[in-house]
Amino acid sequence: MIVTHLSLTDFRNYSSLDVEIFPGPNVFVGSNGQGKTNLVEALAYLSTLSSHRVSTDHALIKHDRDSAVVRARLEHGERHILAELQLNRTGANRAQINRAPIKTNELTRYFSSVMFAPEDLALVRGEPSGRRRFLDELLCQLSPRLRGVIVDYDRVLKQRNTLLKSARARRVGVTELDTLEVWDERLVGLGAEIIAERANLVQQLQPLVNDAYTEIAGPTHQAALSNYWSITSSPETEAVDGAFSGSVSESSASFEIAKIFRAALARVQSQELERGMTLVGPHRDDFVFTLNNLPARTHASHGESWSFALALKLSAARLLRRDSATGDPVLILDDVFAELDKSRRARLGDAIADYEQVLITAAVLEDVPPELAENVVHISAGAVVSGPTS
Numbered sequence: 001m002i003v004t005h006l007s008l009t010d011f012r013n014y015s016s017l018d019v020e021i022f023p024g025p026n027v028f029v030g031s032n033g034q035g036k037t038n039l040v041e042a043l044a045y046l047s048t049l050s051s052h053r054v055s056t057d058h059a060l061i062k063h064d065r066d067s068a069v070v071r072a073r074l075e076h077g078e079r080h081i082l083a084e085l086q087l088n089r090t091g092a093n094r095a096q097i098n099r100a101p102i103k104t105n106e107l108t109r110y111f112s113s114v115m116f117a118p119e120d121l122a123l124v125r126g127e128p129s130g131r132r133r134f135l136d137e138l139l140c141q142l143s144p145r146l147r148g149v150i151v152d153y154d155r156v157l158k159q160r161n162t163l164l165k166s167a168r169a170r171r172v173g174v175t176e177l178d179t180l181e182v183w184d185e186r187l188v189g190l191g192a193e194i195i196a197e198r199a200n201l202v203q204q205l206q207p208l209v210n211d212a213y214t215e216i217a218g219p220t221h222q223a224a225l226s227n228y229w230s231i232t233s234s235p236e237t238e239a240v241d242g243a244f245s246g247s248v249s250e251s252s253a254s255f256e257i258a259k260i261f262r263a264a265l266a267r268v269q270s271q272e273l274e275r276g277m278t279l280v281g282p283h284r285d286d287f288v289f290t291l292n293n294l295p296a297r298t299h300a301s302h303g304e305s306w307s308f309a310l311a312l313k314l315s316a317a318r319l320l321r322r323d324s325a326t327g328d329p330v331l332i333l334d335d336v337f338a339e340l341d342k343s344r345r346a347r348l349g350d351a352i353a354d355y356e357q358v359l360i361t362a363a364v365l366e367d368v369p370p371e372l373a374e375n376v377v378h379i380s381a382g383a384v385v386s387g388p389t390s
Helices: 037-048 104-109 117-126 128-142 146-169 181-217 253-267 270-276 302-323 342-352
Strands: 002-011 014-020 022-029 067-076 077-088 095-099 099-104 113-116 222-227 284-291 330-334 357-362 375-380 384-386
Touching: 002 037, 002 357, 014 037, 014 384, 022 037, 022 270, 022 330, 037 077, 037 104, 037 128, 037 330, 037 375, 067 357, 077 104, 095 104, 099 104, 113 302, 117 128, 117 302, 128 146, 128 181, 128 302, 146 181, 146 270, 181 253, 181 342, 181 375, 222 302, 253 270, 270 384, 284 302, 302 342
Parallel strands: 022 357, 022 375, 113 330, 330 357
Antiparallel strands: 002 014, 002 067, 067 077, 077 095, 095 099, 222 284, 375 384
16 A cells, blocks of 8 residues: 555644655655654554654644644555545544545554654653553554454443542442452453453564564664563562463463453452552553563663664564555654664665655655655645655
């Protein structure tokens, strides 16, 4: 799948934008703050319904407007799609495919992209929530039905936490909470499926991440990732100490995990009543990244962390292209080359050379390898000032 045309209305700093995009590499060049990242962010949002920079849609709408529109023409072989998304300050967002209304969350079925941005350094050095979000977004791209499972889990978690907070405030014991068992079963059923899917995904990513890291940084390090399950450890235990080392078959994974989950809830029940919150489950899990068997979060240099995060995103793209019936995901690299030395720039260029479409942003065109700079668009103050436009 490639994007042939992008149109923006009142998105971020763009009052109006129309730009033609070509197969292969496309480079958007501009000084900091001119809008090049905003442009590619719009496409990334169209495929994941989330932003790598903000947690709310409202920040994507031009400050003095009530709505923003992202419109993209997509092609795969003989198939042509017009995907449209309207973001609203009040009321629900709206989406269309070929002018026919659809549910907004169905947009992700039509367009796939993987974006790497400087903020992704937090995947290695930041909090567990960012790593969970990365895996869950990838899961939903690979299997859109899981979006509903994750949403349902979050809803049940919220209800269960409300019950625990109420019990703490009223100093009620567990024997007086008749409904807690009901919420426990719902939490376990949904949570076990999420944990099993994440574990399977990590298993698939592991060899891809190591290969991608080697391609970028050279064969001097072994990159690895593993699961940390909160249900196999007390909430106070460090992530690496609680890493789950067992393995279960795919067919029995959810059933086995559910048994462990129930036992974990029983183990921490008194602590949950004291603190008024759910202490174990996929919302508390993490993923341990290592280089040469040392935790990357504490031992990797800035350059190594950057390469590890990039390897994660390249691995996600490779997994999507392997399982996709609509071609490669669009690969988006936001200000990547400025952080790499000359040899790593060349290696990255080789690693992405065969993708159907790559979108690159750069403040300085010379940072981008010449073989990737065939189609260049210059951006200034929320407008295209030169390049292939229509």
